[in-house]
Structures are given as C-alpha cells and as structure tokens.
Amino acid sequence: xxxxxxxxxxxxxxxxxxxxxxxxxxxxxxxxxxxxxxxxxxxxxxxxxxxxxxxxxxxxxxxxxxxxxxxxxxxxxxxxxxxxxxxxxxxxxxxxxxxxxxxxxxxxxxxxxxxxxxxxxxxxxxxxxxxxxxxxxxxxxxxxxxxxxxxxxxxxxxxxxxxxxxxxxxxxxxxxxxxxxxxxxxxxxxxxxxxxxxxxxxxxxxxxxxxxxxxxxxxxxxxxxxxxxxxxxxxxxxxxxxxxxxxxxxxxxxxxxxxxxxxxxxxxxxxxxxxxxxxxxxxxxxxxxxxxxxxxxxxxxxxxxxxxxxxxxxxxxxxxxxxxxxxxxxxxxxxxxxxxxxxxxxxxxxxxxxxxxxxxxxxxxxxxxxx
Amino acid sequence: xxxxxxxxxxxxxxxxxxxxxxxxxxxxxxxxxxxxxxxxxxxxxxxxxxxxxxxxxxxxxxxxxxxxxxxxxxxxxxxxxxxxxxxxxxxxxxxxxxxxxxxxxxxxxxxxxxxxxxxxxxxxxxxxxxxxxxxxxxxxxxxxxxxxxxxxxxxxxxxxxxxxxxxxxxxxxxxxxxxxxxxxxxxxxxxxxxxxxxxxxxxxxxxxxxxxxxxxxxxxxxxxxxxxxxxxxxxxxxxxxxxxxxxxxxxxxxxxxxxxxxxxxxxxxxxxxxxxxxxxxxxxxxxxxxxxxxxxxxxxxxxxxxxxxxxxxxxxxxxxxxxxxxxxxxxxxxxx
Numbered sequence: 001x002x003x004x005x006x007x008x009x010x011x012x013x014x015x016x017x018x019x020x021x022x023x024x025x026x027x028x029x030x031x032x033x034x035x036x037x038x039x040x041x042x043x044x045x046x047x048x049x050x051x052x053x054x055x056x057x058x059x060x061x062x063x064x065x066x067x068x069x070x071x072x073x074x075x076x077x078x079x080x081x082x083x084x085x086x087x088x089x090x091x092x093x094x095x096x097x098x099x100x101x102x103x104x105x106x107x108x109x110x111x112x113x114x115x116x117x118x119x120x121x122x123x124x125x126x127x128x129x130x131x132x133x134x135x136x137x138x139x140x141x142x143x144x145x146x147x148x149x150x151x152x153x154x155x156x157x158x159x160x161x162x163x164x165x166x167x168x169x170x171x172x173x174x175x176x177x178x179x180x181x182x183x184x185x186x187x188x189x190x191x192x193x194x195x196x197x198x199x200x201x202x203x204x205x206x207x208x209x210x211x212x213x214x215x216x217x218x219x220x221x222x223x224x225x226x227x228x229x230x231x232x233x234x235x236x237x238x239x240x241x242x243x244x245x246x247x248x249x250x251x252x253x254x255x256x257x258x259x260x261x262x263x264x265x266x267x268x269x270x271x272x273x274x275x276x277x278x279x280x281x282x283x284x285x286x287x288x289x290x291x292x293x294x295x296x297x298x299x300x301x302x303x304x305x306x307x308x309x310x311x312x313x314x315x316x317x318x319x320x321x322x323x324x325x326x327x328x329x330x331x332x333x334x335x336x337x338x339x340x341x342x343x344x345x346x347x348x349x350x351x352x353x354x355x356x357x358x359x360x361x362x363x364x365x366x367x368x369x370x371x
Numbered sequence: 372x373x374x375x376x377x378x379x380x381x382x383x384x385x386x387x388x389x390x391x392x393x394x395x396x397x398x399x400x401x402x403x404x405x406x407x408x409x410x411x412x413x414x415x416x417x418x419x420x421x422x423x424x425x426x427x428x429x430x431x432x433x434x435x436x437x438x439x440x441x442x443x444x445x446x447x448x449x450x451x452x453x454x455x456x457x458x459x460x461x462x463x464x465x466x467x468x469x470x471x472x473x474x475x476x477x478x479x480x481x482x483x484x485x486x487x488x489x490x491x492x493x494x495x496x497x498x499x500x501x502x503x504x505x506x507x508x509x510x511x512x513x514x515x516x517x518x519x520x521x522x523x524x525x526x527x528x529x530x531x532x533x534x535x536x537x538x539x540x541x542x543x544x545x546x547x548x549x550x551x552x553x554x555x556x557x558x559x560x561x562x563x564x565x566x567x568x569x570x571x572x573x574x575x576x577x578x579x580x581x582x583x584x585x586x587x588x589x590x591x592x593x594x595x596x597x598x599x600x601x602x603x604x605x606x607x608x609x610x611x612x613x614x615x616x617x618x619x620x621x622x623x624x625x626x627x628x629x630x631x632x633x634x635x636x637x638x639x640x641x642x643x644x645x646x647x648x649x650x651x652x653x654x655x656x657x658x659x660x661x662x663x664x665x666x667x668x669x670x671x672x673x674x675x676x677x678x679x680x681x682x683x684x685x686x687x688x689x690x691x692x693x694x695x696x697x698x699x700x701x702x703x704x705x706x707x
Contacts, residue, residue, distance in 0.1 A: 098616075119607070122627070
C-alpha cells in the first residue's frame with residue numbers, strides 16, 4: 001500500500017476529529033461479472049480537508065465515479081465488493097450498517113449528479129424533492145419548515161422567484177436551473193462533504209461557468225470538503241486545490257493543481273493536457289489525442305496499465321513498462337506530488353518533447369528562466 | 372383538460388356513429404337477407420319466399436338502407452314502434468331494436484345483464500391487481516435471483532395457456548374434481564335478490580380464473596416496468612439523499628412504474644367490461660359476453676348489433692379515461 005502525505009493543513013481548518021474530513025485508503029472496488037471479476041478501482045488513496053477541493057480526472061471507465069459512489073455507499077452490496085478504508089469525519093464507512101450509512105448519506109455527505117433531468121424524479125415537484133431530502137434527516141421538522149428551507153435553498157443557488165418555482169416540476173426548469181436545484185438539494189442538510197460527479201457535463205459553456213462559480217461560492221460559505229469529478233481539465237484549473245489523475249482504476253498522478261497542470265510527470269497526464277483545445281491558440285494548432293482506447297478492466301494490461309498507449313515507453317530500458325506496475329512515488333517537483341511512471345527523467349521529456357507541442361510559448365519562458 | 376375531454380368525447384361520438392354505420396351495413400348487405408333469421412325462426416325453418424317478403428317489408432328491409440339507419444338512430448333517441456309480421460311492438464328510447472328470439476327490447480336485456488358482467492370484471496381485475504402488482508414489485512427487487520427466475524418462468528407458462536382452456540380447467544378441477552364447497556354452484560345471483568353470500572360464491576370461481584390469469588400478466592408488466600424504473604438515475608439520487616429503502620422502492624420506483632401498468636390496465640379493464648365471453652360461458656354467468664355468444668349462435672341480429680355497439684362505447688370511454696389518468700400520473704403529459 002502506498003500512502004499519500006497529507007496536504008498542508010492549518011489548525012484552523014481542522015474539524016472536531018483529527019486529520020482531513022474524508023480519508024480514503026487503499027480502496028478496492030470489484031464487481032463480479034459473468035466474465036469474471038472486474039476490478040474498477042484499486043489501491044486508491046486520497047484525502048480531502050474541509051474547505052478544500054479535490055479534482056478527480058480520468059477517462060470514462062477510469063474509476064472516478066465508482067470510487068465516489070463507494071464513498072457514498074451507493075453500490076449494491078450484492079454486486080460490489082469493497083475493501084480498504086473510507087473514513088468520513090472519522091467514521092469508517094466500509095462495512096458500516098445500511099441504517100448508519102443512511103444517516104450519513106444526504107446529511108454529512110451529499111452527491112450531485114450529472115444530467116439533472118434524469119437525476120431528478122420527473123413526477124415530483126422540485127420543492128417536494130428538496131423537502132423530502134430535508135425531512136428525512138430532520139424528523140422533528142414540520143412540512144412547513146421543510147418548505148421554507150427548500151425555498152431558501154433555491155434562492156441561495158440563484159433560482160429566480162423561488163417561492164413560485166418551488167412548485168414547478170423538473171421538466172419546467174431549464175438545464176442550468178435543474179442543476180442548481182440539484183445542488184440546492186445536495187446542500188440542503190449542510191453536508192461537510194460534497195461530491196459533484198461531472199456537474200457541468202450536460203450544460204452549455206456559459207451555464208457551466210455559472211454553476212462552477214456557484215459551487216465555489218457555496219463551498220466558501222459552507223466550508224465543506226468538495227470532490228469534483230470531471231474529464232475537463234478546465235474545470236480542474238478553475239475549481240480544484242488538489243488533483244487526482246486516474247487511469248484504469250488506479251491513481252497515476254496526484255498533486256496540487258499547480259503541480260499537475262504545470263509540471264506533470266506522467267505521460268497520461270501529458271496526454272490529457274495535450275488534448276485540451278486552446279481558445280487563444282492559432283486555428284491551425286493541432287489537438288493531440290491520446291492514441292488507442294481505455295483498457296478493458298476485465299483483462300487489464302500487464303505492468304503499467306497505460307503502456308499500450310504510451311508513446312514514451314521506448315525511453316524506459318527493457319520491457320519494464322509491460323512487465324512491472326510502477327509504484328506511486330514522489331515526483332521531482334515536490335513531496336506532495338506523486339506519480340506512477342518508470343520514466344527516469346520525466347521533467348526532461350516533458351520540457352523537450354511535450355511542452356513544445358502543447359504550449360510553445362511556455363518553452364521560451366522556461367528557457368529564459370534557465371538562462 | 373376540460374376542453375380536451377370535450378374534444379375527445381366529440382370524437383368518441385363520431386367513432387360510435389361510424390361503428391354503428393359499419394355494423395348496420397354489415398347486416399344489411401350480409402350474405403342472406405337480414406329478415407332471414409327471424410323468418411326461419413317464426414316459421415320453424417319453413418320460410419318461403421313469400422313469407423320472407425312479408426318479414427322484409429314489415430321490418431323495413433325493402434326500404435333504402437339510409438332511411439332505415441335513420442329510423443334506427445331516431446329510435447335510439449326517441450323510441451319507435453316496430454312491426455314484425457302482423458304484430459306491433461313498442462320500443463321506448465333508447466331503442467336498440469327487438470330481440471328476434473324474445474321479441475323484447477334489446478336495451479332492457481342489455482341493462483339487466485350489465486351487473487353480472489361488471490361484477491365479473493371488477494372482481495377479477497381487483498384480484499389480479501391485488502396480487503399481480505405486489506408480486507411484480509417483489510420480483511423486480513429480487514431480480515436475477517432463483518426465486519425471481521422461478522416465478523417469471525412459471526407465470527410465463529401459465530399465461531401461455533390459452534385463456535379459455537385455463538378457465539375451463541379451473542372450472543373442471545375446482546367444481547367437478549374437488550367440488551370446492553360453497554363455490555361450485557357458479558353463476559350470477561343478484562345481490563339484491565339472493566344476498567351477498569350467494570352473489571359472492573356464485574362468482575368466486577370466475578374471479579379466481581380471471582384473477583390468476585390476469586395476475587400472471589400483471590406480474591410481468593409490473594416487474595418489467597419496475598426493473599426499468601429502479602435502474603433510473605433518480606433512484607440513485609433518492610438513495611444518495613439517505614431515504615429508507617421502502618421509500619425509494621415505492622415512492623420513487625413504483626410511482627414511476629405504475630404509469631405503463633395503469634395504461635395497460637385501462638384498456639384491459641374496458642375489454643372486460645364489454646363482456647367476458649369465455650369466463651361467462653364457462654362459469655355460467657348470464658352476462659353480456661354470454662348473451663352476445665348466444666345471439667351469434669341464434670342469429671339474433673339486433674342483439675349482436677347492440678352488444679357490438681356497447682363494446683365500442685365502453686372501449687372509447689375507457690381509452691379516454693386512460694388518457695386523463697395518464698396526464699394526472701405523469702405531469703410531463705399535457706392534454707391538448
């Protein structure tokens with residue numbers, strides 16, 4: 001098991017218990033299927049403090065959502081085997097009884113989903129769905145209290161005329177308003193941990209920015225720990241303090257947002273950075289996609305999961321990449337920065353081969369600095 | 372909503388009119404003269420050409436078809452006097468004609484048979500919903516387990532038996548082989564004349580046959596709809612809110628799964644109300660279904676005409692109700 005050094009935390013940030021609010025250690029999630037067990041997540045270790053945001057990036061099927069669903073206890077116990085440790089506010093939730101888990105869900109920790117149209121019940125009013133979320137954790141509250149709270153939350157997330165819109169059905173809301181309502185529902189019980197699973201994927205770009213701003217405002221207000229799951233590095237740059245890059249169910253790089261975006265040391269992260277379109281770049285600038293497809297988790301590649309798609313594996317002596325899984329080790333840029341790669345000189349490769357392709361103007365700056 | 376219902380009622384009336392025209396024309400232009408059945412009956416199958424001519428003339432079958440259809444429709448609204456051979460019969464509104472066999476107004480017999488058919492339909496539907504929906508929910512929750520598979524395959528087996536055979540076997544085993552006490556004397560006994568117990572015991576086996584058969588179908592409908600509903604994103608949301616399992620399954624899952632089930636039920640129930648021929652015949656219930664069967668066998672044209680029209684009206688009304696209920700159940704549906 002590899003352990004991740006805790007990100008720097010001031011004493012003021014600490015909750016009643018010691019350490020970060022969410023601590024995940026050596027998490028492994030396996031689904032038995034007819035073709036054999038599929039290990040969707042393994043050896044995953046991370047932590048999030050209150051007031052901080054962790055971004056989890058990766059392709060579809062990399063285990064981003066599966067690991068967060070495990071935190072929320074949303075996997076069907078019959079179809080998912082979960083091992084390792086997940087501590088939410090000091091409570092171990094792996095193996096926690098369903099009724100205790102229910103007390104935490106929607107209360108201490110909440111999750112907001114992508115595609116709010118599908119995630120909200122089409123037959124119940126927005127207000128009713130918010131009230132339900134409130135009442136289930138406030139058994140002494142009256143229906144009227146719940147309604148007042150629902151209107152207050154809708155107002156807080158920027159729904160105009162919340163006292164009227166509270167009686168609308170989800171289909172009467174626009175896409176952005178539905179996602180706001182979803183966020184309002186997630187935050188109605190003032191959770192200490194909020195997991196946002198691709199909260200902006202189904203929205204158009206201008207609305208995306210509004211929703212991200214809203215999430216940041218609310219985080220500042222509620223001082224909650226936030227996990228944002230995305231495949232959009234733009235969202236990461238905007239929102240996250242720390243970044244966890246996942247590939248084929250494993251963490252392949254972990255560090256502060258600055259470290260990951262400016263000095264990445266894992267070829268998969270380079271690939272993610274290379275495939276972002278840049279508005280300011282010239283129109284004939286090339287997008288460089290990562291070749292190949294995400295691996296099958298049923299029969300994962302030997303050695304480093306990324307080696308079949310890695311264009312830099314020839315720089316590693318022998319067939320190390322295809323035979324041995326690299327350890328998650330500290331990178332050269334700092335102690336909190338971890339990477340899972342055999343490359344001996346990732347910084348050199350990045351600066352000489354990757355950076356000129358994706359951001360030539362930065363190469364010049366870099367060379368000036370070194371001069 | 373109100374405007375929609377009015378619009379649908381108007382189009383319903385139009386459909387009933389078209390159905391009545393179609394039925395009228397079918398008999399009018401059928402292979403034999405429409406007067407042939409009654410002539411045969413009245414003359415003990417010695418219907419000569421001259422006698423047939425008398426019947427045709429008195430029944431108006433020598434007039435143009437639109438004229439007679441007009442009289443038929445007028446009779447429905449204001450009543451009419453019908454002549455068969457030399458006798459005159461009074462038929463008050465709504466006049467659906469006279470039965471060729473009994474010479475009684477068809478409407479009166481129709482009205483007298485409605486309670487039997489409705490008793491069967493309501494009791495059977497009550498039973499199959501009472502068992503079918505909860506079993507379907509239970510199966511969906513245990514989806515993929517041995518219990519679920521055994522249930523689904525055995526119910527599929529039952530519902531692949533033709534219904535008439537199933538009902539016949541139910542009757543045969545329960546009344547002849549096992550002689551179930553109290554319930555073996557099947558038939559319709561009006562609750563007002565024979566009391567509730569006789570009414571209940573007479574119809575009980577018919578309800579059981581209809582209930583078991585319908586239950587197998589409604590279990591499958593409900594299970595399918597429920598499996599689909601439980602895999603929706605909003606169920607995951609409900610779980611993430613920390614709701615108890617019962618609330619998730621019933622308030623969120625079943626609420627959504629009921630919509631398709633209610634739709635099928637509306638159509639099904641309308642069909643039952645229009646007359647259950649097999650059930651009524653096998654369990655000797657004097658309802659509309661059996662009556663129409665007898666009318667076909669006895670070439671009692673006015674009765675066949677009336678029962679066909681009755682089914683059309685019942686089905687149109689039940690379809691309208693389904694649409695209205697649908698818009699109440701699913702707020703996304705706006706009637707216009």
